[in-house]
Amino acid sequence: MIDALIIGAGPAGLSAAIACAKQDLSVVVIDEFYRAGGRLLGQLHQEPDGTWWNGIEEALRLDREARALGVDIRCGVSVYDVSRTPGGWNVSTTAGKMETPLLLIATGASETAVPVPGWTLPGVMSIGAAQVMTNVQRVRVGERGVVIGVNILSVAIARELQLAGIQIDRMILPPASSITGNAGLPEEVMRALLRVAHLAPSPLLRWGSRFMHSHWMQSLAVRLYPSRGFPMWDIPIQLRTAALEIVGKAQVEGVRIAQITPDGQPIFGTEQLIPADFVCIAGGLSPLAELAAIAGCPFAYVPSLGGHVPIHNDQMQTALPGLFVAGNITGVESAKVAMAQGKVAGLSMAHARGALTDLSPLTDAIRDVKAVRQRATIQFHPDIDDGRALVEKLALAP
Amino acid sequence: MSQRIVQHPVLGSLVQGKPLHFTFNGDSYTAYEGETIAAALLASGVRTLRVHEEKGTPRGIYCNIGHCYECRVHVDGVPTVRACMTVVKDGMQVSAGTVLPTPLKKGGHTS
Numbered sequence: 001m002i003d004a005l006i007i008g009a010g011p012a013g014l015s016a017a018i019a020c021a022k023q024d025l026s027v028v029v030i031d032e033f034y035r036a037g038g039r040l041l042g043q044l045h046q047e048p049d050g051t052w053w054n055g056i057e058e059a060l061r062l063d064r065e066a067r068a069l070g071v072d073i074r075c076g077v078s079v080y081d082v083s084r085t086p087g088g089w090n091v092s093t094t095a096g097k098m099e100t101p102l103l104l105i106a107t108g109a110s111e112t113a114v115p116v117p118g119w120t121l122p123g124v125m126s127i128g129a130a131q132v133m134t135n136v137q138r139v140r141v142g143e144r145g146v147v148i149g150v151n152i153l154s155v156a157i158a159r160e161l162q163l164a165g166i167q168i169d170r171m172i173l174p175p176a177s178s179i180t181g182n183a184g185l186p187e188e189v190m191r192a193l194l195r196v197a198h199l200a201p202s203p204l205l206r207w208g209s210r211f212m213h214s215h216w217m218q219s220l221a222v223r224l225y226p227s228r229g230f231p232m233w234d235i236p237i238q239l240r241t242a243a244l245e246i247v248g249k250a251q252v253e254g255v256r257i258a259q260i261t262p263d264g265q266p267i268f269g270t271e272q273l274i275p276a277d278f279v280c281i282a283g284g285l286s287p288l289a290e291l292a293a294i295a296g297c298p299f300a301y302v303p304s305l306g307g308h309v310p311i312h313n314d315q316m317q318t319a320l321p322g323l324f325v326a327g328n329i330t331g332v333e334s335a336k337v338a339m340a341q342g343k344v345a346g347l348s349m350a351h352a353r354g355a356l357t358d359l360s361p362l363t364d365a366i367r368d369v370k371a372v373r374q375r376a377t378i379q380f381h382p383d384i385d386d387g388r389a390l391v392e393k394l395a396l397a398p
Numbered sequence: 399m400s401q402r403i404v405q406h407p408v409l410g411s412l413v414q415g416k417p418l419h420f421t422f423n424g425d426s427y428t429a430y431e432g433e434t435i436a437a438a439l440l441a442s443g444v445r446t447l448r449v450h451e452e453k454g455t456p457r458g459i460y461c462n463i464g465h466c467y468e469c470r471v472h473v474d475g476v477p478t479v480r481a482c483m484t485v486v487k488d489g490m491q492v493s494a495g496t497v498l499p500t501p502l503k504k505g506g507h508t509s
């Protein structure tokens with residue numbers, strides 16, 4: 001009989017497994033992907049001090065540490081149901097049913113699909129797909145492509161594709177619609193980008209930050225934004241251009257684009273067709289929380305955390321006995337925050353099994369999550385702290 | 399020509415596993431141990447993994463991490479296998495799905 005089952009072998013799940021196993025719990029981790037690491041796999045960015053954050057190495061390090069502690073990691077296993085039993089949880093997987101007293105759901109986040117006419121053509125993929133193909137599978141997704149959707153994630157991944165020798169012709173916005181929401185509005189996209197100005201010293205951000213003082217000036221900045229865009233790492237970021245349609249017969253051949261007004265409407269007569277052999281669509285991330293919903297967790301809708309999140313307390317416990325959550329399922333943040341949360345969840349589970357004689361490691365780990373969040377170089381949303389506080393408050397409500 | 403990224407300025411040289419052989423729609427391809435069906439085919443320039451079951455339009459990978467099922471193929475006779483999540487094994491037979499009958503749809507086809 002195991003003590004804990006962890007769904008998701010990403011930064012949160014593996015860190016939790018390590019923390020549990022160190023307290024002598026018997027732990028199984030399952031993941032649907034064919035190798036451990038979750039979305040650590042593929043991450044590659046330069047820290048402010050110049051060193052490279054290589055997600056593949058981080059994943060290997062966690063995987064090795066967990067296995068050395070006796071954690072049983074099973075890849076290529078999908079979970080399709082979880083249900084409560086008198087003594088814990090019953091988990092239905094493609095490798096059979098599993099019983100566990102404690103269950104941690106650490107399924108991470110998924111990319112939001114942004115429908116653009118022509119997006120089913122081979123050669124069109126999500127930006128995360130291109131990231132994994134390039135950095136993990138080491139296969140070129142194309143020679144020269146267009147990225148539709150300008151956000152912190154897509155800018156970082158565009159840079160990663162460029163590092164691998166793949167050309168990004170330009171980054172543009174999706175067509176404005178009720179589905180694309182703020183992602184199709186130049187002013188909103190610009191405001192979001194300027195929040196990460198410290199990450200990429202570029203002419204765009206230097207130029208834009210002069211306009212940040214008031215809302216009125218931000219609107220002015222968008223009106224004055226040059227149609228050719230500003231380069232970031234030599235990739236033109238065109239906030240006043242949108243994709244109208246991806247075109248091609250058997251695969252992507254190009255993108256029909258147009259200049260757009262500050263509120264995202266195409267300007268008549270500015271249409272043109274640009275050649276491209278691949279297209280990446282970037283719609284941002286939202287918590288992948290279906291299993292928590294199936295389990296019966298109460299949820300809260302918190303936009304600053306990326307969408308619907310299972311309500312949980314600072315010890316990563318949900319309202320349901322024996323059910324824990326950690327990582328991006330609780331809100332979209334960096335992998336380092338996910339690791340810190342995983343450690344908390346692991347120690348909480350050890351505590352629930354009566355394995356923790358001293359509670360100070362748990363309280364330290366909880367404090368560490370906040371410290372890591374404060375230090376994070378990539379902040380996915382400016383109001384994350386408020387979102388976190390709201391969820392914790394809801395968890396305390398009777 | 400292979401589309402594999404052999405040299406990378408930060409990640410270093412590609413370490414390739416041992417070569418494996420598999421077929422896709424009857425044609426022979428080479429994969430290296432540890433590669434997924436989707437990656438091995440893309441490396442050989444194959445982007446279309448199936449056709450839409452009703453319209454017959456071409457489809458390839460979209461999410462590459464198992465969420466969207468756009469890359470579903472038949473593997474050794476088993477349908478609806480995700481090419482992006484399935485590691486190639488030596489001798490594997492992979493095929494794209496075909497257009498399926500839509501006899502109940504107005505103007506649909508029966509075979």
